[in-house]
Amino acid sequence: MHIIDVVEKTKPIASPIRNAYIDFSKMTTSLVAVVTDVVRDGQRVVGYGFNSNGRYGQGGLIRERFRNRILEAPPAALLNEAGDNLEPSRIWDIMMTNEKPGGHGERSVAVGTLDMAIWDATAKIAGKPLFRLLAEMKGRKANPRVFVYAAGGYYYPGKDLTALRTEMRSYLNRGYNVVKMKIGGASIDEDRRRIDAVLAEIGDEARLAVDANGRFDLETGIAYAKMLREYPLFWYEEIGDPLDYALQATIAEFYSAPMATGENLFSHQDARNLLRYGGMRPDRDYLQFDCALSYGCVEYLRTLDVLAAFGWSPSRCIPHGGHQMSLNIAAGLGLGGNESYPDLFQPYGGFPDSVRVEEGHIVMPELPGIGFEGKSDLIKVMRELAE
The missing domain is CATH 3.20.20.120 (Enolase-like C-terminal domain)
Structure with missing residues (x-):
């Protein structure tokens, strides 16, 4: 079981609206796909994620730092003890390797975006809605x-x-x-x-x-x-x-x-x-x-x-x-x-x-x-x- 690719694309979510602090005329988001080699119901399992509005896309951080750590890790290091699914907490630790404490700002958005896609893939591999997997x-x-x-x-x-x-x-x-x-x-x-x-x-x-x-x-x-x-x-x-x-x-x-x-x-x-x-x-x-x-x-x-x-x-x-x-x-x-x-x-x-x-x-x-x-x-x- 492998993660074979992590793909990011920065997409516009521009709008003429504004709140008390910012306008959204140039707002973007990062859309990511975590591609695995697992097949379910004849389809390759892909986990998807994106960052919330109000923070801009994180393409640079994702592509230059966090993606590489996932793809360069030994495949077994990304899996649970049974070896039959991904383990999001282990992958999180790998993403955060060589990161100093504090400085949460934009880094937290990049990791959160990838984490969403990883949980999506994990629940799909388990064949369950994520909310039921979390409850269990x-x-x-x-x-x-x-x-x-x-x-x-x-x-x-x-x-x-x-x-x-x-x-x-x-x-x-x-x-x-x-x-x-x-x-x-x-x-x-x-x-x-x-x-x-x-x-x-x-x-x-x-x-x-x-x-x-x-x-x-x-x-x-x-x-x-x-x-x-x-x-x-x-x-x-x-x-x-x-x-x-x-x-x-x-x-x-x-x-x-x-x-x-x-x-x-x-x-x-x-x-x-x-x-x-x-x-x-x-x-x-x-x-x-x-x-x-x-x-x-x-x-x-x-x-x-x-x-x-x-x-x-x-x-x-x-x-x-x-x-x-x-x-x-x-x-x-x-x-x-x-x-x-x-x-x-x-x-x-x-x-x-x-x-x-x-x-x-x-x-x-x-x-x-x-x-x-x-x-x-x-x-x-x-x-x-x-x-």
């Missing part, structure tokens, strides 16, 4: 029903309150009962009008979360907290710089309702520091670590161990990214749900074609691997890469 590995029962919320509400040229309301209504029409919008890219008064418009549209049919994308300093974060606590929000997300734990802890003194953060933390050490110093509250707040940006599922399992040591339930994790890898982790390891982008970052976001959102939940299909083969627009692009 941890000795727990998988729950294929997963909470999902609709992320949108971006700023873009010409988007008025009517367009914002129409967008949010479209999510409700598709079965979502929690929606999210961006704040911090306009004045506080304009954002208040935007929030009022959305709440008027969704009424008691759904809950609203807001996301500042790390834009605020302490003074602005507090000003927004005082404004936002007038509303029954699902959460107030990523208020300031992701590494400013003191800011996060201080905001908790002004905002007693749920907060969420973590999508721009890239290791279990970062997660530990957030829980030590960030004032996060395990009874109400949410953690948004994204495996595709933070060294993959191998590292995510370590992160869940950190959470357990601090008394946090995995159900407080609702990952960023809107991809099927996190859906599998949620279903297999008991997370609280997953982000979803119904209209954005296609074909990478979203669900297999047969999956529908009902009452804010989806049911995982019984597809081997991560389930990319069930999403026709995405698997077409992926197979072109492997061929």
